[in-house]
Amino acid sequence: MKVTPAVLVSCICLFGAAAALPLRRRQGAISSGCSLNIVAHEDDDLLFIKWVLRAGLRGSVPPDIFNDIQAGRCTRTVFITAGDNNRGETYWMGREAGTRAAYSTMPNVTDAWATTTAVIGGTNVRVQTLNNTVPSSSLQKLYQGKISTIQTVDGSNTFTKAELTALLTGIIVDYAPNLIRAQDFTGTFGNGDHSDHLSASFFVRDAAQGFTGVDYTITSYMQYATSARPINLSGAELDSKTNAWDAYTAFDSLTCGSPPNCTGKDYAIWIPRRYTTSSTDVKAGTA
Ligand SMILES: *[C@@H]1O[C@H](CO)[C@@H](O)[C@H](O)[C@H]1NC(C)=O
Numbered sequence: 001m002k003v004t005p006a007v008l009v010s011c012i013c014l015f016g017a018a019a020a021l022p023l024r025r026r027q028g029a030i031s032s033g034c035s036l037n038i039v040a041h042e043d044d045d046l047l048f049i050k051w052v053l054r055a056g057l058r059g060s061v062p063p064d065i066f067n068d069i070q071a072g073r074c075t076r077t078v079f080i081t082a083g084d085n086n087r088g089e090t091y092w093m094g095r096e097a098g099t100r101a102a103y104s105t106m107p108n109v110t111d112a113w114a115t116t117t118a119v120i121g122g123t124n125v126r127v128q129t130l131n132n133t134v135p136s137s138s139l140q141k142l143y144q145g146k147i148s149t150i151q152t153v154d155g156s157n158t159f160t161k162a163e164l165t166a167l168l169t170g171i172i173v174d175y176a177p178n179l180i181r182a183q184d185f186t187g188t189f190g191n192g193d194h195s196d197h198l199s200a201s202f203f204v205r206d207a208a209q210g211f212t213g214v215d216y217t218i219t220s221y222m223q224y225a226t227s228a229r230p231i232n233l234s235g236a237e238l239d240s241k242t243n244a245w246d247a248y249t250a251f252d253s254l255t256c257g258s259p260p261n262c263t264g265k266d267y268a269i270w271i272p273r274r275y276t277t278s279s280t281d282v283k284a285g286t287a
């Protein structure tokens with residue numbers, strides 16, 4: 001979601017992309033381990049991470065969310081903000097509905113969603129909404145220590161930087177993934193990327209330091225800067241990403257509308273591109 005100034009922090013929502021899959025993780029081998037994707041907004045995974053078919057690619061190209069689900073691997077996506085953009089609940093709840101619609105475009109995936117509450121370190125995680133009435137609340141300010149706390153949109157929770165980091169660590173430890181996908185933590189504030197994207201990625205990078213249980217890979221994905229890169233999605237890869245995006249955009253009035261028409265918008269540039277910026281293997285027991 002391209003919005004300036006920064007979208008305010010709002011909520012954390014957990015989506016188990018397929019309810020049955022976590023069970024598979026617990027029974028499965030490490031080689032088919034789980035992945036955890038943590039992004040700022042409801043459309044960031046769709047635009048910048050998700051829908052790349054692997055098409056025989058190996059090694060340097062990590063399997064993406066689409067492939068994980070198709071392959072029966074467990075995957076979970078966390079949105080650190082509600083993506084409320086200073087609008088009300090109808091808007092950001094709509095974005096959540098868009099995410100569910102997008103995930104449900106995948107072949108052989110049943111559109112059946114169960115909403116549950118995960119208790120991570122004593123915190124209920126289904127909706128950690130940060131209150132958008134706090135005028136200066138932003139992930140960047142929290143990350144940089146310019147504000148000491150940030151509140152959920154329903155006022156039910158307040159987080160310090162350390163508490164939000166600890167919550168994310170708790171989410172990671174709880175899921176024990178072998179692959180964590182994040183937004184681009186190789187960037188710096190002011191580099192042209194959305195401050196929420198950067199803040200979310202820094203929080204994830206920091207939070208992962210507290211996760212030492214299993215071997216894992218942490219991969220970061222390029223965001224707006226993909227615009228300057230060559231198109232690298234086509235054919236089935238592009239079709240599946242477009243299909244998912246079109247399902248989402250019907251629910252997010254600030255994107256391409258319904259029927260979808262991204263002509264002249266940045267979305268049209270981002271959709272046929274997908275780049276990673278780093279990928280690091282971390283051994284269990286190290287940080
Ligand atoms: C979906 O399931 C059908 C029937 O089992 C199978 O032939 C097809 O390859 C599957 N498609 C994908 C993308 O997994």
Ligand SMILES: *[C@@H]1O[C@H](CO)[C@@H](O)[C@H](O)[C@H]1NC(C)=O
Nearest residue numbers: 131132133134152153154155
């Ligand atoms: C934000 O929090 C304040 C104080 O807790 C509360 O009065 C207000 O209703 C909340 N706003 C929203 C949008 O939930």
Ligand SMILES: *[C@@H]1O[C@H](CO)[C@@H](O)[C@H](O)[C@H]1NC(C)=O
Nearest residue numbers: 256259260261262263264265
């Ligand atoms: C899509 O949007 C562009 C730019 O606003 C506009 O010129 C075009 O007519 C639209 N196409 C349709 C089918 O509405």
Ligand SMILES: *[C@@H]1O[C@H](CO)[C@@H](O)[C@H](O)[C@H]1NC(C)=O
Nearest residue numbers: 052057061232233274275276
């Ligand atoms: C761009 O996408 C293609 C197709 O998935 C992939 O092979 C390539 O590795 C991507 N480039 C980067 C730098 O991630």
